[in-house]
């Protein structure tokens with residue numbers, strides 16, 4: 001619901017908001033420019049009388065002196081029936097130059113206030129400010145949901161590059177956007193008289209003035225008592241009219257000054273409404289507070305970026321959305337599938353189950369968990385397929401499920417099987433599925449099968465679950481799931497480097513390119529893009545070996561900006577895909593697709609990174625080092641068998657050490673005299689590692705599960721004196737694993 005609102009209103013208001021934001025950002029520079037040109041220092045000790053005295057001889061036709069919020073002084077005068085305005089140095093009274101408002105800034109201001117359309121435009125600008133406010137709030141709530149609640153709002157953000165950019169930038173700009181939008185709305189409300197006019201009452205009409213001979217302006221006592229920094233405007237009396245007076249506006253109020261006696265007459269201090277209005281005006285424009293203006297300008301400048309990334313996220317989600325075909329109505333269905341999903345991949349699994357059940361003769365209704373109604377009169381079985389998000393929380397399409405379930409008073413006789421989709425990188429693996437299962441058990445809901453879980457959208461694990469389900473419902477179920485939204489691409493092997501044959505562990509580094517070669521587009525070539533899709537080191541590539549529609553996943557050792565797609569593959573005896581890949585010769589092609597793995601990335605901060613791996617687990621770690629162009633401290637611990645035959649990436653690692661992309665290389669081998677494993681080396685370096693972790697280091701582990709478990713045990717011991725454990729580091733996003 002929140003997401004639907006955020007996407008739809010964002011799309012509808014995108015153009016209005018972007019124009020408002022860009023024009024606002026341009027205007028925000030004005031107070032800073034004016035302030036940098038204005039002479040402000042030392043003006044507090046100069047009185048308005050002294051300044052006006054200095055101007056009297058050079059500007060005999062002076063009509064008005066004005067001081068802007070930024071501190072610039074402008075004198076308006078007539079000279080030979082010509083009006084003019086000059087910028088004045090307030091200390092010396094000397095002319096700095098002619099003053100005229102920049103026509104560009106006037107145009108931008110009109111664009112910002114009314115899209116150059118007067119009243120309809122003003123209404124449009126108010127609507128845009130209102131939409132911006134709603135979008136900012138709904139976005140903030142969505143971010144909090146995603147991160148597991150408000151108290152985790154500063155946690156590292158995960159997701160694809162575009163998602164992280166959208167959320168990170170939004171998180172930084174949020175306060176500025178709320179301030180700009182609310183103050184803008186307040187000013188619109190004043191314009192449309194929705195809240196009472198801010199103007200204070202005029203000073204009382206003067207019945208009687210002295211009418212005597214005008215005194216020199218520099219002798220007028222009221223003007224002598226007002227400092228230039230307090231002045232806003234001094235309007236001179238009509239020449240030769242001894243009954244006219246000076247009108248003065250200061251920071252405190254408005255009044256008159258008798259041109260003969262110099263007395264301050266009928267001074268009217270501002271009402272509190274006006275003080276509030278002026279404060280809000282200052283907050284909105286930065287006039288008088290140039291640094292705030294610049295900060296607000298910077299935050300509004302994020303709006304076009306947020307709009308662009310927001311549209312991309314919406315489009316990607318739309319592209320991957322699955323609309324279930326052959327969906328029976330809830331009233332007629334004998335089988336119900338409910339789906340909890342955030343980024344749609346679980347819908348693909350649901351469609352595969354739906355199709356297989358259809359094929360076996362069942363009438364299936366599939367819908368989101370949020371639409372659960374407990375009114376399925378014909379249903380004999382219920383399947384709940386759900387992902388987990390945030391810190392073990394419900395995904396978007398299941399956010400209301402537990403509340404709806406709680407409201408049920410009579411549990412139906414509808415056996416249920418819950419299948420959780422999650423990622424073992426997260427401490428709360430499939431937690432939401434567990435919560436759903438627990439809530440169903442609490443309601444004494446009959447079970448078809450106990451909870452099962454799928455890690456990293458594994459098609460193999462899903463197929464196994466399908467077999468178990470088939471047995472319980474007495475139907476043959478073949479769940480062959482290839483993610484539908486992943487378009488496979490063709491890749492051509494460009495290079496292979498073989499290792500490990502002597503130690504019975506044939507391992508190859510395989511480098512693929514697009515068969516179409518480099519991109520034809522000028523822009524892409526300029527940006528160094530290839531015809532490869534976008535991916536980062538640590539993402540996964542799903543490869544479809546010939547004669548199989550079931551993908552096998554490999555961690556990527558390169559990013560698309562490296563111009564190649566690189567994997568490191570060990571051949572397993574009888575392994576279908578590894579044998580297929582090892583049999584490839586340069587020039588051969590394969591079918592593959594990218595599966596983002598945003599949870600397995602190094603932080604971009606300057607904190608040290610400890611990379612730990614064994615065997616082919618070195619692949620993504622080398623990718624991280626290769627792209628460590630900022631030379632952040634990276635320490636590699638890696639275990640192989642024999643330095644002579646399977647020291648994977650040895651030449652590359654030595655060159656990265658030389659050019660400082662790699663800080664320290666710790667390679668150990670198990671089939672040499674030292675017989676050392678990576679966890680042994682880690683234990684030896686306990687002191688150094690404890691210091692690195694104490695400094696905020698992030699740890700990335702890649703390789704077999706046994707190695708990862710041993711590493712975790714050793715690290716737990718190493719960091720115990722710091723009062724933390726690996727689980728704590730995982731919760732902080734500082735311990736990530738890619739294990740198989």
Ligand SMILES: Cc1cc2nc3c(=O)[nH]c(=O)nc-3n(C[C@H](O)[C@H](O)[C@H](O)COP(=O)(O)O)c2cc1C
Pocket residue numbers: 146158159340341342343344345346347387388389390391392393395421422423424426427428429430431456457
């Ligand atoms: C931001 C984010 C948070 C996640 N949190 C968890 C989690 O706490 N526990 C878990 O097991 N999986 C977690 N996952 C993994 C997803 O549940 C998993 O990738 C799932 O298959 C996604 O399904 P969907 O595409 O249908 O949303 C998270 C993924 C992301 C991107």
